[in-house]
Amino acid sequence: QSVLTQPPSVSGAPGQRVTISCTGSSSNIGARYDVHWYQQLPGAAPKLLIYGNSNRASGVPDRFSDSKSGTSASLAITGLQAEDEGDYYCQSYDSSLSGSVFGGGTKLTVL
Amino acid sequence: EVQLVQSGAEVKKPGESLQISCKASGYSFTSYWIGWVRQMPGKGLEWMAIIYPGDSDTRYTPSFQGQVTISVDKSISTAYLQWTILKASDSAMYYCARMSGAAASRFIDYWGQGTLVTVSS
Numbered sequence: 001q002s003v004l005t006q007p008p009s010v011s012g013a014p015g016q017r018v019t020i021s022c023t024g025s026s027s028n029i030g031a032r033y034d035v036h037w038y039q040q041l042p043g044a045a046p047k048l049l050i051y052g053n054s055n056r057a058s059g060v061p062d063r064f065s066d067s068k069s070g071t072s073a074s075l076a077i078t079g080l081q082a083e084d085e086g087d088y089y090c091q092s093y094d095s096s097l098s099g100s101v102f103g104g105g106t107k108l109t110v111l
Numbered sequence: 112e113v114q115l116v117q118s119g120a121e122v123k124k125p126g127e128s129l130q131i132s133c134k135a136s137g138y139s140f141t142s143y144w145i146g147w148v149r150q151m152p153g154k155g156l157e158w159m160a161i162i163y164p165g166d167s168d169t170r171y172t173p174s175f176q177g178q179v180t181i182s183v184d185k186s187i188s189t190a191y192l193q194w195t196i197l198k199a200s201d202s203a204m205y206y207c208a209r210m211s212g213a214a215a216s217r218f219i220d221y222w223g224q225g226t227l228v229t230v231s232s
Contacts, residue, residue, distance in 0.1 A: 002155070033215050033216070034212075034215075034216045036218040036219075038156075038219070040156075045206055045222040045223065045224055045225050046148075046156065046206070046219075046222055047222065048218065048219060048220050048221075051218040051220070052212065052216060052218070057220070087155075089155065089156055091218065091219075093214075093216070093217070097172075099158065099172060100158055100217060101158065102155060102156045102157065102158065103155075104155050105155040
């Protein structure tokens, strides 16, 4: 059971907008620790998408954005493309564990 | 260009020992934390351990403490992950990862290509 909870799967048609939630607690997201997002395409290593205060990693299109409220964070993908299909992970710091934690991951399917 | 190049896939038997490596290039090796992330087949990412090559300060996720050893050789900019007694449940993909950012804001900005470890009798 991950400290950060993500939905197992989301889906959307090409061109649509999808969001992926990452729900934590008062010892991680709720404590205002940064949330970072990673993309893992099939058969590949994970790749940094968004870090810190909504900073997109180099080469990441502005179709990807994030937001945070209370003990939750979200990744939004607009103009969905077939190449976006893969797994997405959130990551933050947890003060109770004194270390970084990943969410369980969300599989994005482009219909 | 920052690169993390990991050693190749391994097939081992239960009870054997193993060390996998991650050679870093393109940046000051001693100035960034580097760590290992496990991904079991069909599962998510798990932090295992991180180390600061500058002073070898090491942190383990509790579930991996005592199960693996992380180390570095600064002279060749290489990080290692070692098992003394492998179990079938250690079969997984292992990624090395460079971390950026300060303390509780750290994130992984570069990943290795992964090393697949298979433990089977």
